């Protein structure tokens with residue numbers, strides 16, 4: 001789904017980043033900005049600043065920064081579309097879709113409504129299960145015996161689904177409501193000839209509500225109290241629940257992931273609850289399924305370090321291998337992925353109970369790095385003492401190495417693999433039939449620089465010549481680019497200043513050559529259409545505009561150093577404009593003198609121009 005950028009722009013112009021951040025982070029006014037403890041890194045004194053005038057947050061500790069949409073994405077882990085929808089909802093705005101037909105839109109709206117309804121049905125069931133837990137000595141005894149405190153039970157919303165086929169009927173008087181089936185709570189059995197029978201999916205199980213990143217209940221995991229089979233039962237795939245996407249405990253662990261600096265991925269809900277209680281609130285679990293790329297991707301939205309924990313048996317080994325496959329394409333140089341193999345008789349819960357919290361923390365710190373596990377996995381059953389074994393190893397390693405993102409880690413692994421195979425890097429790549437690519441990132445960077453330079457030199461002069469007037473082109477090319485850049489920066493940062501400019505100023509700015517001139521013209525149109533907007537909104541509005549690249553470039557990194565005082569910014573701009581006017585007048589004077597040979601009025605014009613310039617120069621001392 002693609003959202004028109006003008007809509008995003010409107011949204012950012014309306015949103016108040018202070019209010020949105022303030023809902024999640026306690027903020028105090030300090031000067032022009034608001035300050036608080038950074039939600040993205042752990043700190044004792046506030047270095048997280050939110051600017052109401054710039055509609056922008058920035059942490060001086062960890063460097064995270066962005067607008068209201070970025071905050072929702074970073075802090076709540078929403079996708080871009082989810083963040084836009086969330087904001088739109090707050091303003092009662094309907095998110096338009098660029099390329100959707102009315103039917104598609106209607107279907108999407110319907111889907112959204114269904115999802116909302118399903119979530120509220122599941123939430124209802126969650127409350128019912130919690131109530132049942134309070135009245136079930138058996139279930140309470142189970143949790144107690146597993147060491148689960150009342151506080152943990154409350155935090156994770158644990159519950160109990162009683163024995164009996166239709167106990168949910170007490171929470172849902174209309175038991176034949178199709179929503180109960182669609183949400184996975186109720187099963188319909190269709191027997192030949194017989195009437196369909198409905199009954200609760202979860203019976204006599206302790207219940208673990210599964211929440212999405214917004215905290216909405218989207219499904220359940222249920223565990224038997226005794227030794228019945230299946231031991232674990234999850235909600236089926238529904239419009240709101242997909243095992244391959246969701247991680248149990250992620251909602252509850254969000255803050256802890258940042259605080260502890262890593263996510264510990266376990267294999268079960270009980271692990272997550274137990275670990276949280278034993279001092280590892282940064283644990284999450286896959287839902288009875290192998291770890292997918294979606295899972296890993298989701299985790300990397302919250303932390304740069306992931307440790308997968310597995311049982312030490314062969315099933316655990318196989319699960320670890322799947323996690324490796326899922327993580328490899330995302331293993332960039334700034335991320336850390338490790339693998340923890342518990343002794344065969346232990347899960348994390350029992351390990352900590354047997355050996356203590358410190359021993360587990362030490363064990364975690366000694367987890368196997370991804371690079372090591374990749375080599376181990378490739379070596380499986382290969383005898384590196386023989387040429388055959390080494391060749392086999394090389395062929396096992398190729399698909400693993402190939403999917404890694406480019407970077408220093410990948411490069412080092414190449415050397416390690418080559419070393420083990422007793423070939424040079426070059427020879428190994430030849431064997432793999434991969435052509436060596438030297439630092440592709442660097443190449444694209446220099447290309448970027450080159451294309452940026454076009455703004456500074458001849459690239460645009462052609463365009464200018466094709467413009468409306470020759471005079472316009474000459475005068476604009478004479479303006480030192482840095483002055484116009486500076487003016488553009490001030491105006492993009494303080495759009496309200498446009499109100500204080502004279503007609504002459506406007507004309508001067510809009511007559512500049514590209515990229516500045518078209519940008520000023522665009523801003524003026526924006527001002528008349530939408531009024532004053534913060535840079536974050538302008539940036540969204542510029543998407544696809546010819547000045548987008550230019551504006552983004554001059555504003556990059558600028559948010560932090562610019563003045564917050566509009567008066568100061570206006571003074572600075574006035575000074576720049578006067579100097580630009582002086583330059584302009586000089587050009588005009590030269591033209592007037594030249595014209596005076598044939599045009600008698602030109603001399604008079606020259607005198608006027610000169611008088612005006614001298615006056616400006618007198619008021620604009622550098």
Ligand SMILES: [Zn+2]
Nearest residue numbers: 038041059062
């Ligand atoms: Zn920070």
